[in-house]
Amino acid sequence: MNKRVVLASRPVGPVSESNFRVEEAPVPKPADGEVLVRNLWLSLDPYMRGRISAAKSYAKGVEIDEVMVGQTVGEVLESRHPKLKVGDMVLTQLGWQLYGATGEVMKIDTSRAPASYYLGLIGMPGMTAYFGLKELGQPKPGETVVVSAASGAVGSVVGQLAKLWGCKAIGVAGGPEKCAYVKQELGFDACLDYKAGNLREALKEACPKGVDVYFDNVGGEILDLLLTRMNLFGRIVVCGTISDYDSTDPYKVRNWRAILVNRLRIQGMIVFDWKDRYGEALKALGGYFAEGKLNYRESVVQGLENAPRGLIDLLGGRNFGKQLVKLG
Amino acid sequence: MNKRVVLASRPVGPVSESNFRVEEAPVPKPADGEVLVRNLWLSLDPYMRGRISAAKSYAKGVEIDEVMVGQTVGEVLESRHPKLKVGDMVLTQLGWQLYGATGEVMKIDTSRAPASYYLGLIGMPGMTAYFGLKELGQPKPGETVVVSAASGAVGSVVGQLAKLWGCKAIGVAGGPEKCAYVKQELGFDACLDYKAGNLREALKEACPKGVDVYFDNVGGEILDLLLTRMNLFGRIVVCGTISDYDSTDPYKVRNWRAILVNRLRIQGMIVFDWKDRYGEALKALGGYFAEGKLNYRESVVQGLENAPRGLIDLLGGRNFGKQLVKLG
Structure with missing residues (x-):
């Protein structure tokens, strides 16, 4: 039998475990062109809060009774896909469940990095850091880069890249x-x-x-404070508003006029916009990792049924490093 | 005798006439390299509110008892400048006074456009519209451009340029x-x-x-509303926050998260940043004007002593078109 977590109700204010329900279901059969995957790792990420909210966001939300979305890595158990065989390790979007059948997979090379790293350092969070800092932040050597949620999956990479690219890196955590x-x-x-x-x-x-560059993962009061510290022509990368996710009334930004006074450039960052260049980012991040230049920490919750608690802890800042659920 | 308006006190909340004082002083003598100018037109602009505020802004403020800043056009009465002669019409930064001596002048060609237009349509406001829309707004043909304070010196040019460049132009006034x-x-x-x-x-x-593009001259609630109407990858040009200038407590922006959701790009616009390209803008604006493609309206206050009232009306939105003081 498959086990999966579905959205039971939408949170109003903070997320609670009662917003989720664990269900059993038959293990699906792969169709032609698909693989059956046993998920080993599930990634928990702040964006998930937006997906279970009633408010419109940048991606379609999870419906009530639908399986929670999420990126996973797992092992191919059965293949009807021309390029994949049993035993291959793959990255998928199968969500919060133990098994899934899909044709949308990317094979990963676990000799290069541990499988779980494809959910973090050399996955979406790492690429978010890479493109957000490089393309929107555009830091120049000698400049000062500040990043919030600095110990998190994205923030930790932002600061390390800033150092590798010749900047001063200041974290907020x-x-x-x-x-x-x-x-x-x-x-x-x-x-x-x-x-x-x-x-x-x-x-x-x-x-x-x-x-010079503020990479903002949190929004709220920290953002408002940073607005007052930005240099002329400074850049703010708006990557997340985690401080606000559980609020029914969004934080109101006081220092908007700083954008005019210091001619700031503020841009929203979603990694999907850069999908044509994922290869470049993975190569760069994988290269830095192989050279021992990127440090990384994971925070692991055991078992699918504990995923809701893991998400709640992540949203409350009680995790430390990249938040994962070990399913295997 | 010269007559001039100095800052008597800083406004707390709305500007009042008592914040200014009219003084008499001797007509200055031009030094070597300078001209003595009789000012004919004084430009009144929203930025002046920032210069008399105690808050730090993008330019140095006016000190108490100092002559109010402002751009002027006038006639050379006496020249010790190698390239200017008596009778030349010039654009200067002599501020709120009838006469001044300065070496920082630009000769203007009044056969091309009326002298006062160099304070508006083909001056700073026009160039603000030109660079703000072209370089920060980056409108593409067929896109929708919204501009607030649409009947004003900057807004009126923004919308007309948007139309000339193939966009749909929507004003707010x-x-x-x-x-x-x-x-x-x-x-x-x-x-x-x-x-x-x-x-x-x-x-x-x-x-x-x-x-697709919101050219914001006002800030406040209109900005907040526009944030909710922006398309994916929309641009906001932050050019002014006039709705806030008289407030002791700045407006707090509620819809910051729209920047993330729609990957907006928000940038502050100050025309001085583009000074290396003023020639390009003046040529383009002058060309459109000569071809009859730019419409323009002036709102004229008579006499220097009425300049404070003119500024107060401008800040209250009671002007109509480019606000000027006729000094001659």
């Missing part, structure tokens, strides 16, 4: 443990603890020459 | 008289009266295919 990790293990120049309560002063001190 | 002018005399496809109280519905109707 919640709590001393995450900040120590970002500074010591990821090699950022500094990491500021927004929970410590003096972020304004800490930012001034860490960025004495102002901020 | 205050009151039926301005809207009729924008539609009938400036040739916009439509102009929506924000005072009529149903702007959301009016925008949906006027822009059935959504909005």
